[in-house]
Amino acid sequence: MALDDSMDRDPIHGSDDNSPDRQGRSTFVAGERTGEIGVTLSGLRPPSRSIVEISPANIARRRLANWGAIQGERVNVTRRETFEYGFQAPRHLLIAHERGEREDGETLIEGLPRSTLREFNCKLSFVPAGHKFFGWQTPRVLTRVTYFYIDLQDRLFDLESGGARPTIGPRLFFFDQAVWDTALKLKAEVGNSDPGSRQYAEALGVVLVHELIRLERATTATARLIRGGLPVWQQKRVIEFIEEHLTEDISLAALAELAGLSLYHFARAFTQSFGVPPHHYHMARRIGRARNLLQAPTLSVTQIGVQVGFRETSSFTRAFRRFTGLTPTEYRRHRGG
Known part of the structure; x- marks a missing residue:
C-alpha cells in the first residue's frame, strides 16, 4: 500500500483477512457454527x-504415511461442496495448503483471530499440540492440502540435550521458503515404498522441526526488538529515504525492506519510535514542506500542492486542513504571505 495523500488508509490493516465476516453469514458460537448451513462443527469437540x-468424510481422498514420530497425510478434495474440518490432539500439526481457494468460509486456530481469507495457495499453518483447529469452506477450486502430524516428545526429536522441548506458537496462513521446501520433500515420500524411504522421511522430519524452531526464534527476537522501536541506524535510513522521495507515493513494503523487517513488524516498530504510523509521518513531512513554500507569495496554492506530491488541489487542501486546521489559503493569509 502506498503512503499517499489518503489520510484514511491504514497500511497495517488494509486487508480484511482476519476480521469478522461483515455480512454475518456464519459465526462460531458456543461450539456450533450457525448460519446458512446451521450444522454443528465436529472440530469444536476433541476428535x-x-x-x-x-x-x-467422502468428499476427500486421503493417504496417510506413518514414520513414527511424524506422519504425513495427503488430502485431495474431490467435490466443490461445503465441508468442515477439525483437529485437536497432543501433537503438533503443520498444514501445507498447496491449493486453497474458497467462495466462503472461515478458519480458526485457538489463540489466533479467525480468518476469512479467500485464497491461500502455497500457504502454511501451524497448530501447536493441544490447540483446537477448525473451520469450514465452500471451495472455489478442488482443495489440495498435506497434513504433517509431529510428536515432539519422540526421541527422534531430542534436539537440545538437557533442555526443555521448544515451544512453537500458532500460525495461520503464513509462508516460509525453507519450511515449505522441506514440507514438499516430505510430502513426496507419502506412499513411497522404496527401501530407505522411512529413514529419509525421518531425516526430513528432523529438518522440518529445526526449520519451525528457527522461524519461531527469529519471530521472538524480532518481537523483542520491536518493543524498543527501530535502532538509530534504521531510523536514519528510513527517514532519509522518506525525505528523498517526499513527493512520491512510498510503499510500506519499500520502507520495511530498508529496515529488513516484515510489513507488520516494521509498522509497529516505526510507530514505537516516532509515535505515529509511517503513512502519517510521511504526510506530516509533506505538509511541513508545504508550510515553508506558502511563505513564498510567488507560488500559487496549486503549484505548491504539486510540488509536495498532490495531483489535485482539493486533496492538498483537505490534507493541509487535517494537519493545521486551516486551508492553505487561510494559512498563507494568517502568515501574511
Whole structure:
C-alpha cells in the first residue's frame, strides 16, 4: 500500500483477512457454527482420532504415511461442496495448503483471530499440540492440502540435550521458503515404498522441526526488538529515504525492506519510535514542506500542492486542513504571505 495523500488508509490493516465476516453469514458460537448451513462443527469437540477430521468424510481422498514420530497425510478434495474440518490432539500439526481457494468460509486456530481469507495457495499453518483447529469452506477450486502430524516428545526429536522441548506458537496462513521446501520433500515420500524411504522421511522430519524452531526464534527476537522501536541506524535510513522521495507515493513494503523487517513488524516498530504510523509521518513531512513554500507569495496554492506530491488541489487542501486546521489559503493569509 502506498503512503499517499489518503489520510484514511491504514497500511497495517488494509486487508480484511482476519476480521469478522461483515455480512454475518456464519459465526462460531458456543461450539456450533450457525448460519446458512446451521450444522454443528465436529472440530469444536476433541476428535476421536488424532488426525484432521473432515465432514462429510467422502468428499476427500486421503493417504496417510506413518514414520513414527511424524506422519504425513495427503488430502485431495474431490467435490466443490461445503465441508468442515477439525483437529485437536497432543501433537503438533503443520498444514501445507498447496491449493486453497474458497467462495466462503472461515478458519480458526485457538489463540489466533479467525480468518476469512479467500485464497491461500502455497500457504502454511501451524497448530501447536493441544490447540483446537477448525473451520469450514465452500471451495472455489478442488482443495489440495498435506497434513504433517509431529510428536515432539519422540526421541527422534531430542534436539537440545538437557533442555526443555521448544515451544512453537500458532500460525495461520503464513509462508516460509525453507519450511515449505522441506514440507514438499516430505510430502513426496507419502506412499513411497522404496527401501530407505522411512529413514529419509525421518531425516526430513528432523529438518522440518529445526526449520519451525528457527522461524519461531527469529519471530521472538524480532518481537523483542520491536518493543524498543527501530535502532538509530534504521531510523536514519528510513527517514532519509522518506525525505528523498517526499513527493512520491512510498510503499510500506519499500520502507520495511530498508529496515529488513516484515510489513507488520516494521509498522509497529516505526510507530514505537516516532509515535505515529509511517503513512502519517510521511504526510506530516509533506505538509511541513508545504508550510515553508506558502511563505513564498510567488507560488500559487496549486503549484505548491504539486510540488509536495498532490495531483489535485482539493486533496492538498483537505490534507493541509487535517494537519493545521486551516486551508492553505487561510494559512498563507494568517502568515501574511
